[in-house]
Amino acid sequence: MQRHVEIAEFTELTPGAPITVARHGWRAKCLQRLIRLNLPVPRTLALPVETVRAIAAGAMPDVGRLAAAFGPDLLVSVRPSPEHPEWGGPRSVLNVGINAARHAALCDSHGTEAADALYLRFVQSYATHVARLDPDMFTAEPGPGALDAALAAYHAETDDEFPQDPARQLAEVLRSMARAWEGTTARLLRQAKGAPAEAPLGLLVQQMALGIGRGFSGSGTIQFVDGVTGAAQITGRFRGQVQGRSASEETFYLTRDPRGASLEEVAPRIFADLVAHGAACRVRLREEMQLEFTVESGQLAIIDALRVPRSSRAAVKIAVALANDGVIGREDAILRVEPRALSELLHYQVDPRAPRDRIARGIAASPGAATGRIVFTAAAAQASAARDEACILVRRETAPEDIRGMHAAHAVLTERGGVTSHAAVIARGLGLPCIVGASEIQLNPRDRTLSVPDGRVFREGDTITVDGTNGEVLAGVADMLEPALDDGFRTLLRWADNVRDIGIRANADTPDDARTARMFEAEGIGLCRTEHMFFDEDRLTVMREMIFADTSRDRRIALERLLPMQRADFTALFDIMAGQPVCIRLFDPPLHEFLPHDREGMRELAEALDRPLSEVTRRVEALTEFNPMLGMRGVRLGITVPEIYDMQARAIFEATVEASRHGAPVVPEIMIPLVSAAREVELVKTRIDAVAAAVKNEMKARFTYRLGVMVETPRAALRAGEIAEHAAFLSFGTNDLTQMTYGLSRDDAGRFMGSYVTQQVYREDPFHILDVEGVGELLLIGAARGRAHRSDVTLSVCGEHGGNPESIAFCRAAGFDYVSCSPFRVPVARLAAAHFALLSPKKG
Amino acid sequence: MQRHVEIAEFTELTPGAPITVARHGWRAKCLQRLIRLNLPVPRTLALPVETVRAIAAGAMPDVGRLAAAFGPDLLVSVRPSPEHPEWGGPRSVLNVGINAARHAALCDSHGTEAADALYLRFVQSYATHVARLDPDMFTAEPGPGALDAALAAYHAETDDEFPQDPARQLAEVLRSMARAWEGTTARLLRQAKGAPAEAPLGLLVQQMALGIGRGFSGSGTIQFVDGVTGAAQITGRFRGQVQGRSASEETFYLTRDPRGASLEEVAPRIFADLVAHGAACRVRLREEMQLEFTVESGQLAIIDALRVPRSSRAAVKIAVALANDGVIGREDAILRVEPRALSELLHYQVDPRAPRDRIARGIAASPGAATGRIVFTAAAAQASAARDEACILVRRETAPEDIRGMHAAHAVLTERGGVTSHAAVIARGLGLPCIVGASEIQLNPRDRTLSVPDGRVFREGDTITVDGTNGEVLAGVADMLEPALDDGFRTLLRWADNVRDIGIRANADTPDDARTARMFEAEGIGLCRTEHMFFDEDRLTVMREMIFADTSRDRRIALERLLPMQRADFTALFDIMAGQPVCIRLFDPPLHEFLPHDREGMRELAEALDRPLSEVTRRVEALTEFNPMLGMRGVRLGITVPEIYDMQARAIFEATVEASRHGAPVVPEIMIPLVSAAREVELVKTRIDAVAAAVKNEMKARFTYRLGVMVETPRAALRAGEIAEHAAFLSFGTNDLTQMTYGLSRDDAGRFMGSYVTQQVYREDPFHILDVEGVGELLLIGAARGRAHRSDVTLSVCGEHGGNPESIAFCRAAGFDYVSCSPFRVPVARLAAAHFALLSPKKG
Secondary structure: OOOEEEOOOOEEOOOOOOOOHHHHOHHHHHHHHHHHOOOOOOOEEEEOHHHHHHHHOOOEEEOHHHHHHOOOOOOEEEEEEEOOHHHOOOOOEEEEOOOHHHHHHHHHHHOHHHHHHHHHHHHHHHHHHHOOOOHHHHOOOOOOOHHHHHHHHHHHHHOOOOOOOHHHHHHHHHHHHHHHHHOHHHHHHHHHOOOOOOOOEEEEEEEOOOOOOOOOOEEEEEEEEOOOOOOEEEEEEEEEOOOOOOOOOEEEEOOOEOOEOEHHHHOHHHHHHHHHHHHHHHHHHOOOEEEEEEEEOOEEEEEEEEEOOOOHHHHHHHHHHHHHOOOOOHHHHHHOOOHHHHHHHOOOEEOOOOOOOEEEEOEEEEOOEEEEEEEOOHHHHHHHHHOOOOEEEEEOOOOHHHHHHHHHOOEEEEOOOOOOOHHHHHHHHHOOOEEEOOOOOEEEOOOOEEEOOOOOEEEOOOEEEEEOOOOEEEEOOOOEEOOOOOHHHHHHHHHHHHHOOOEEEEEOOOHHHHHHHHHOOOOOEEEEEOHHHHOOHHHHHHHHHHHHOOOHHHHHHHHHHHHHHHHHHHHHHHHHHOOOOEEEEOOOOOHHHHOOOOHHHHHHHHHHHOOOHHHHHHHHHHHOOOOHHHOOOOHHHHHHOOHHHHHHHHHHHHHHHHHHHHOOOOOOEEEEOOOOOHHHHHHHHHHHHHHHHHHHHHHOOOOOOEEEEEEOOHHHHHOHHHHHOOOOEEEEOHHHHHHHHHOOOHHHHHHHHHHHHHOOOOOOOOOOOOOOOOHHHHHHHHHHHHHHHOOOOEEEEOOHHHHOHHHHHHHHHOOOOEEEEOHHHHHHHHHHHHHHHHHOOOOO | OOOEEEOOOOEEOOOOOOOOHHHHOHHHHHHHHHHHOOOOOOOEEEEOHHHHHHHHOOOEEEOHHHHHHOOOOOOEEEEEEEOOHHHOOOOOEEEEOOOHHHHHHHHHHHOHHHHHHHHHHHHHHHHHHHOOOOHHHHOOOOOOOHHHHHHHHHHHHHOOOOOOOHHHHHHHHHHHHHHHHHOHHHHHHHHHOOOOOOOOEEEEEEEOOOOOOOOOOEEEEEEEEOOOOOOEEEEEEEEEOOOOOOOOOEEEEOOOEOOEOEHHHHOHHHHHHHHHHHHHHHHHHOOOEEEEEEEEOOEEEEEEEEEOOOOHHHHHHHHHHHHHOOOOOHHHHHHOOOHHHHHHHOOOEEOOOOOOOEEEEOEEEEOOEEEEEEEOOHHHHHHHHHOOOOEEEEEOOOOHHHHHHHHHOOEEEEOOOOOOOHHHHHHHHHOOOEEEOOOOOEEEOOOOEEEOOOOOEEEOOOEEEEEOOOOEEEEOOOOEEOOOOOHHHHHHHHHHHHHOOOEEEEEOOOHHHHHHHHHOOOOOEEEEEOHHHHOOHHHHHHHHHHHHOOOHHHHHHHHHHHHHHHHHHHHHHHHHHOOOOEEEEOOOOOHHHHOOOOHHHHHHHHHHHOOOHHHHHHHHHHHOOOOHHHOOOOHHHHHHOOHHHHHHHHHHHHHHHHHHHHOOOOOOEEEEOOOOOHHHHHHHHHHHHHHHHHHHHHHOOOOOOEEEEEEOOHHHHHOHHHHHOOOOEEEEOHHHHHHHHHOOOHHHHHHHHHHHHHOOOOOOOOOOOOOOOOHHHHHHHHHHHHHHHOOOOEEEEOOHHHHOHHHHHHHHHOOOOEEEEOHHHHHHHHHHHHHHHHHOOOOO
């Protein structure tokens, strides 16, 4: 026995009605707001979610009172009203209540063509969505005979006449929509949008406002900003004499336009009303709204409204404009822009409207897009740059010696690696579009070709486009959107700076990086890696001489030649940063990174050093390591070959004096990498203090400096207390710390990380999102112990995670002083930090 | 002005005198004990440490009362008495008080020759140690004219007569000895023995008991056990008519001897007295003592006594004998043997008395010694073994494919590596003498030669000896001492087992290891690594087929061929262990360890697999990792290529059923390596449970098994709580955990570990001694969280540290259930655990 449910529980949308989003859905609430603004919304009744759920559960709707509310000439639409506009819902059904009698009346009042179109539309909807007949049979355009054919088809398929009772029509429509919402497809779709599987649905029954009539009629949408650019501009569409699709429609421009008729000219009063309604919505609803409206013989009706869909750049512009106009506060403006969306604005993007010839996919490792000719070596990239030709560097993976080639390239594509591989890290630092782990491509460096899954072969010099935002490699040239670092962008971030309560610095190794950091208004450099400075060709040779030196004296002689170059490096950075803090990490990588590993390279080196090849080979072999990540690098090198740190400290101090003499005073920060015991810090500190004293004497200058530790081994986090006794700051290097906490090399993780995340072995790639449970606990332990031993110790994160909103929230909660991230992540970080400050203000 | 100190503060050694070790030194206390036993000790006065310190500080000793105590005919010896016998001290000075008058009297009573010898001896001592004259001038043997020459030389050098006042002689001797104790050399020497730099000295003044006289006279030492073997046997020496070195001495055997006269025959009463004194000492001092004695005209005097110096094997034998005789308790016997000393007893040792032709030094990585012919490859080692010829495997470093060669060799010598390198770990497991990191040697594998620092070149086939106990490589054959796994050894360890309160298991991978573990009475296998099982030539081929399989099905087919072999491996282990627990670690290493890395090997593989060489090369390259330690291995492989664990689980369960049917019931323990997230355990557990269910059905058998986790990443320790929810046991793999906590690869650490420990950057090599502060804290965190989530979770350590006394103490204090170590470390571990149980009993 089927249970009946009487649709008694409905509420008319009046200004004072008890309508809530939770009980009636967003659309019900939105329409009520329009009504309160005196917008001409047709009469609308809202069915609450519990009624809709009962119907879906099988109860038969008894629509008596509901139908009666619209009087004898029932003609309504039924619209879905879920809790959130993005959660979708079944398609609206229009013209419910039409039947032969009503059709006849409409033929009189609106003409046969219009009446036919309205009836046909309902028959088609009902047949496919309610009676579930084959949709292919009900696709005819309105026209002579189409209505009769549809009614006949309905009869043939159901052995029944098309239902003529308006109340029955309404009941069936409600039931079909309630059930559609509970279907598997609808559930999956809304879950993909972030809705809970059991999200409820409200339904709205609205008096039809026809876009057809004897007088000026039509329907359209209108909005008052551009959804792509955010500029104040009326856009939308209006078609005359139409209700949805129709053959006899006539298209109007909204505003005056030389190309044709416009609503503004044809119906100036209606147009003016729409503009007034838009303005009212903007001020009272505090949002840019898109209005859906009809005009029936000169009568305007607003039948629906929606927040204007917008690109990231439009979102920024709209929020800033609303705040500047006093419609919303600045804090509200800040919260209206999703931080991650900002990174789109910093780079060229493939125009989403343009066609794409995708040839492969990989991991989107650094956002933005670029087009250029394929090169397979760093040397070829540099040659390209010399010819002023855009190129894409394609490598199996990149290594430190490729850095200059990456500088020269417009984008990077690698076959291997993950989001924190060398290529990815460097590319993000350079703001260079980058795809890594594109394992679908087959690289044949010998033939200088690249094969892609569909069988095409690309050669050196062929043009491709790398879309680092979504990880797609495209053949040929693609249309691009320009970066949007405009006033709105800058304004919003300044507002964000005023509310955030954690510092944001940038990781910057080169003057270019530093300038980018300044452009994005980072509060200093949180991590300046110095090793890249030794890869210039002239420096590399000296570096190798140093490595091959047999005595400390010979090492010193080689390093003395590097000293002026390093000093110039640091002076340049200090000058650019103009007094902002610069945290310089002492030399970190294993020495063998500076040696050639192929026979040819070793022969050249033997010649250059005038030593037998066998000796060069032996030394290179002796320096090779099983696990370079866990080998002789960082402070271990600093203690075993102390001449390197001595030289670097001297270069830093001499640059400090020099830069302070011609610019803002500099207080350099020196950071010791890979510490695992407090005594390491003690030993290095003693030598660096001595160098500082010597430079002060020699240059007759005064300066102070801060010495700190990069906490990147689990042991350094555990022993942070005693380490802090010798360190003014502790900066957590979460890249290496993650590697060691998991026992997982980021360079080797790519082969299984995908399947690990898919199987939910790891909730997220820990190199991408900070592992709060494991690595995060070490951060908390380290921070607490560091502070306990030295209450003024500066705490920060300088790993790749630094710019992630999740990490910023974590570090802020843990009381860290700042995070440091790639320059191109700085805007995201500034905005995200402001969000957290607004959403969870600190106590005290 | 020189301050005078009156030597009033002295105490005669009488049975009731208030003599303490702290105030008068060990020798004073020891002599008092002998006096209490009524041994004929000459009158002895003890100077307390504060007096000696005052003299050393410059006070002038006033010996009036002291000298008076010995009457007018002062003739005494002065002996040092530090707090501990091993802390050395200045040389004793004899015959203090002799002068021209006394010499004349002695000529009458003892004869001119004897009197001359006594006076000469004192003049020589005084001249060199007190007057600090050139020792070369005072070395003459006693004989006609020697005394006069010495006195003349003294006069010539000092422009003074030799001092004739006995009291002055005594004062000067006391002063010189007090000062010598404060000298730099003496300080360094005693610090090397573990003494504090400021350790004090007591001095003893003893009435001279001459070994010279008209009747039967002489001096000697006697002890009642053999210091090398520990056997009950009288040894020592006796020389007639002598006091120290002398030309006219006559040597006697102590006991009857066909080769010549013996004390036992010549002076049976004295001999019997000595034996009685020895027996009294043994019972009353509860120790085997060595007695120093003199006989003056038939009068016996005991002038000093010392605990018998003993080898490790003698220490065990003596302690067990004392306990068996009821002289000491068993617990006392246990505490009298230093645990580390036991490892000497398990292996052949180079006889310390034999000459050594040392050609190089390295790190003593696995104790014991062996002689054999040099081979440079594992294949050559196997060929040697086939010819039944002892060989020493010499490699730059060893890799898993060398394991069979190591099995075949009698010792291993490598140029590289540290105490936890592959060679060292495997060698200790095999009980094979091993030296690693012998960087002094130059290996030329191509010429098959080995150059050593002194320029000698050794070729394949030349004989050398590897002394893994002290890290020395010797040329040729060396005399050896046999292992001493005798009854005393077994008895002592059984006693230790009765008191210890932490379990000791062995790490055992092969039936040979398991048998060794049983021989040393380990309580099961705590870590059975399974990967070596795949290196047999027939298995390696199948393994490689598995690696090259393109589908899961092909992988299964290859693995099915390995299944019976694995099952046989496990059945053998279960049979040997006879119901004791066996903890099997699932496959751990990265797959590329099973692939060839040179061109030749790859060509052979391509042939064997019937695939193009280019494909083989590409696959091998693709599997190569930057940091294999942190790569795709352990459970990561188990999840990504689950067929391997499936096969291993099936082999374990089928072996369980088989072994249980013909022997003791088996409850296998299965351990998952390299876990970093609880979900990994969950996933593997689900599959293994399914395999168990299938095997039970197929074999119609019942069995239970325990699944646990090897905690070897810092993250696993931090997340031990949730991991324990799926794990019956947590076994801490401290090797890898140390590597990851420090960010330090044990294979690469060798290059700087030496200088790190020397500079005290690390207090100890953390791969050798458990790092209690860092790694230890992770153990404590892991243990506490594991227990909190699962109170009955079994906790253990199975890394190389397992057998170290320090680690055992730590694990015991932390409430661990057992430690697991190399089979050859089991005896040390059993004894050390007993020591801790006795020295710091657990509460409750």
